[in-house]
Amino acid sequence: MTRRWGLQATMTATYVAVTAGVVLLTELVIFGVAALSPPTPLTRQAVQGLAQATAQGMTAKLDNVIGKLGTPKATQLDGDLTTGGGQVAAGQARPDGNGGVVIPRLTTAECDVASASFAVVVSRAGLVLASSYPACFPRGSHGSDAQQGVPRKVLSSFVRWAIQGGGQAPLPSGNVVWATAPITAGPGADQVKGAPSGAPSPTATGGAAGSGGATAVAMLYLEVPATAPGIGGVTVSPGLVRTGMVLLAAAIPVGLAFGLLSTRRLTRRLGRLAALTQQVGDGDFGLRVPVHGHDEVSRLEENFNRMAGQLQAWLDATRQLGAANARHEERTRIARELHDSISQELFSLNVLAGGLRRALPAKSPVLPQVEIMERTAGDTMREMRSLLLALRPVALEEADLPRALDGVCQAYRDRLGIPVRAEVDLAGLEADGLPPAVEHAMLRVTQEAVGNAARHADPARITVRLRGDRGQAVLEISDDGRGFDVAAPRHEEAGGLGLHTMRDRVAELGGLLTVQSAPGEGTTIRARFPLREAIVTGEAAVGEGVAGGGAAGSGVAGGGVAGSGVAGGGVAGQSITEEAR
Ligand SMILES: Nc1ncnc2c1ncn2[C@@H]1O[C@H](COP(=O)(O)OP(=O)(O)OP(=O)(O)O)[C@@H](O)[C@H]1O
Ligand SMILES: [Mg+2]
Incomplete structure (x- = not known):
């Protein structure tokens, strides 16, 4: 409040000084001209009047x-x-x-x-x-x-x-x-x-x-x-000087009123901005200031709103990432617990059941039950293994992401006999590595996308690429197989879950997954994940690929973590929009 008045007082004082200065200058010019102008000779009548007076x-x-x-x-x-x-x-x-x-x-x-x-x-x-x-x-x-x-x-x-x-x-x-x-x-x-x-x-x-x-x-x-020179164009009489002084005195309240009135709106707007800035500083990023006009202060107001939006987006993304990481950690913990306790017990049970089956005579009446027990234990163990795999990919437990990706490629190379390559360029990515939740999602997306290519595309080559791009981590799996019409509804009717699951996984982390494909032209699956620094500096533009694409843009907040809006959108339609660009 003190500062607001301070600005208003300064500006008002300036107005008063300027107004008084202008009046004073005008008077000085008039007096100067009067003093310097050559005297005009007085008429005889004028001299007569002076003499009589x-x-x-x-x-x-x-x-x-x-x-x-x-x-x-x-x-x-x-x-x-x-x-x-x-x-x-x-x-x-x-x-x-x-x-x-x-x-x-x-x-x-x-x-x-x-x-x-x-x-x-x-x-x-x-x-x-x-x-x-x-x-x-x-x-x-x-x-x-x-x-x-x-x-x-x-x-x-x-x-x-x-x-x-x-x-x-x-x-x-x-x-x-x-x-x-x-x-x-x-x-x-x-x-x-x-x-x-x-x-x-x-x-x-x-x-x-x-x-x-x-x-x-x-x-x-x-x-x-009868002849007398005049005393200049204007007589600098005491009356004129008095009038000048009155004008000068009148200029002060005029300047004061003008200054107060003209600065009131400006100081109010600045005061409002100052109050909101303080609230944003206290952590309330949901506030926006109304933008008035097109002056410098309105630019300040717009920038303030943009900044608050960016901070809000960053906060949301951080929360999402935090939640995802927490989920991931919890899954890892559960996987470890299951693996160390129930998995081991199941294994023992399976080994015991096998030993018992082998020890029993061939004609033993309980042999069928023991065999069922051994089989059930084995099945349950396999179920458990696949469950553990879903909770925490083994590959990531044992190696870092590039090697895990390479492992997936290696497995498919061996299985299909076609070149499946991984090209990893970590230069543009975060110095301390990607968040675990992002790494997990990348590995899962790679597994599903390479699996899809192997199952549906009959490709001559599959390539997995990981790189950094303008504050994002970009994962791309492309094949040169038969491709498919991403707009066709038949995929959902067929009950395939892979594409939906991939998209949900990526969206969960504030990213965006797009599918580029057409019959006979191969397929490229592209997943973009925003990085934390990029969110803060406003570089992340996850949504830019689909900004014009209908539903996809709905989650966009000032070019920040746009991908969150994708989760609710159709799988194929958005991809087409993007690829049409
Ligand atoms: N790389 C690809 N090449 C050609 N067609 C593909 C490719 N990826 C997906 N498709 C097509 O998209 C459909 C949907 O794929 P999605 O992964 O969702 O399901 P799915 O692979 O059929 O089953 P699921 O993944 O649930 O085991 C596939 O059935 C296939 O027709
Ligand atoms: Mg699939």
Whole structure:
């Protein structure tokens, strides 16, 4: 659970970081472009607007000063007649970036003809009370001649126009825009010295100075050149920066929600896989995980299912083999017991009965019974011998499988006088030999198949082959005799058991037996046994020979030990299917 959350947390954090990073990058690009883009010159109207905004801002400050001081000294006003800071090039206004223009303090000794940015406070009488350009507008004057009368004209108009206003004026030195704004004091405040007594008190009608009922005690006049450069395509104002910060902050919950939602399904699937893997690790191989979609995780799910199937198949095969080995061992034990006890007793009984028969006179009335006793003992002994043979082939008791197979061939060679050969190649087989149950089954299949060839085929040659092939042990008995139609039902009616018995024997060990034959074309009996390592590594493909062959494939589980499904199938039909390939 901790790990699942760990993955989800990591992926979500990545989403948040990526989203925030993208927003930040976008903002930086926008700001960068804004900063680097060349400024567009402002229109005259724009400069006018900036000038008026500056005038209003300035008078608001001056109102406060006058409100606090009552009748301020003119010098006390000087400090509030600058904005923005820094110098401005002559003939060009400079926006201050906060919606106004820069009004510098011009301390030159002489009044320059060129248009400049400056602010002046004048009394009602038109006298300069304070100015940011003392050389042109000395305190107590009506303005300097150097301005060729234009300021004076405006200043002298002040009494009549004691209202907020503005306009443009073509001066010889260049076009300028100007703005005026009344400076007020609260009711009862003294009027600025120099105001004509008895003159009606004009009342501000708007702008920053227009606090209700306030009296205009002076007028601010502000003038700037009409041309001004812009400050870039986009103004990086505090508002824009604030918006950027809000967007950045919003990106975090968005990334968080997106990350949580998009990783939820993936982490659930991985969690389910992890839980099932643990259960498989605990030995429960029957579990399967549902496969969703076609992504990498679905491949993981498919592989998990395949792995669980292989493990299940391996487990089944191991159990089958274990059971077969156990059966085989039990048979061997019983055979040994019978041989060592009852067989010996029967032999003694037979010898005693023979001795008794020979000792009795020919005319003895019990002689017939003794003869019956001797015969019965002999018959029972032979029965017992064949039973012991069925339980445990003598050949394997005395020799290993290759030699046992050779022994069978030798016996038939002697009996039939035809070449019966054994070709054994153990290279591809298990290092520590085949399981005893497999060896037993191989010997029995060889005996039956060679016997069938001898009895039914009239062959010129019989060959027994044993080899390893892709994780399987393959036993093949082929003859070049008359062959038979494996599909014909007559064999079952005839009551032959050999083929069925062989098939059952092989299937019992997880293998597959196939019969390849046709009239006139000889016969090949092929038994494939899966080897243990092959089951584990998934190499065994016992069923591949009959995979397309109807009933034979029914026992196939992911290409593992397929042969188990063969036991229930018909003997001949499957062989035909295989051989048709
Ligand atoms: N190698 C072969 N060549 C020709 N015909 C064969 C061969 N093997 C089997 N047959 C045919 O298949 C039939 C069935 O064989 P199967 O071994 O099952 O029975 P059987 O040999 O007749 O009797 P049983 O094996 O029970 O003693 C045989 O009767 C024979 O007709
Ligand atoms: Mg037979």
